Amino acid sequence: MIPANINVLGSKVASSRFSLQNCTLAPITWRMKIKSFADALRRGNRAARLDRGASACLFVLMLVASWAFLTATASHAADATTSWVRKDARGLFGAATDDPYLNRVRDMPVEQLRQLHEAGELDATIQLAKVLWWDGDTEGPISLLQKPAEMGIPYAQYLLGSYLRFKNRDVPGALTWIGKASEAGHPLAQETLAGFHSIGTYGIPVDDKRAFELYLLAAKQGLKHSQMNVGIMLCSGTGTQQNKAEGRKWFLLSQKGQKASFSLRDAGCN
16 A cells, blocks of 8 residues: 655655555656656666656556556456456466457467467467567567457457567557557557556557546456556546546455555545
8 A cells, every 4th residue: 555655765755745646647747757757768868867756756656567567466356357357377366467369278388379370270379479479589479460460359459569569669550459459349458558648658649538438448347457547537537527436436446356455545535
């Protein structure tokens, strides 16, 4: 849980309460400062610095990212869309990390996947691409995913876009394929695009209204991070009309079953 006053690098930031709400929905100035800082680091400017406010906000966003990771690897909610939640061989729940389209082939060995791929089984092709990517191959999976993506399989489109986005290899291509998957109703693509609109990245302008619409679509399909963002945005009236009662419902739903959870106060929903 994030405390009311966050200790950043050993000193209390007393001038402002850096909550989950005001950092997840960071003001435009903070968003731009963090983006400019990241751009400067990529250009090799080791002297780049963030001011105190932006530093605190970035720290909170890192905590949120850690929560999202824990959600995806070690938790699940009984009332989530169960097709988007599965339990692996170690007994860990992975929320929204996979697509039910791959249920038949998910645990198949690589050689069997290769055989089915050569036989034209598209679910095996997609799973093979994923396995190869996990093993460090960043070229083969992109070639494998082209056919199923072009045939309109949303998860293949989402993965292809995600892989093209890796190290900014092909950002326009990535946005095209993630956009197609989102239009087809794929929740992971919808959540990804919502994030782009929320912070303004890859040439996409900040659009809180569109971000809320996309987060809501993904939230209705059980994605925990989207449910949390829908709750926060409803409570603050960001991108939508303020409705704290509805916001609390979505936020509390996102926290059910989580080992690491935030409070309504953290979300600005109290």
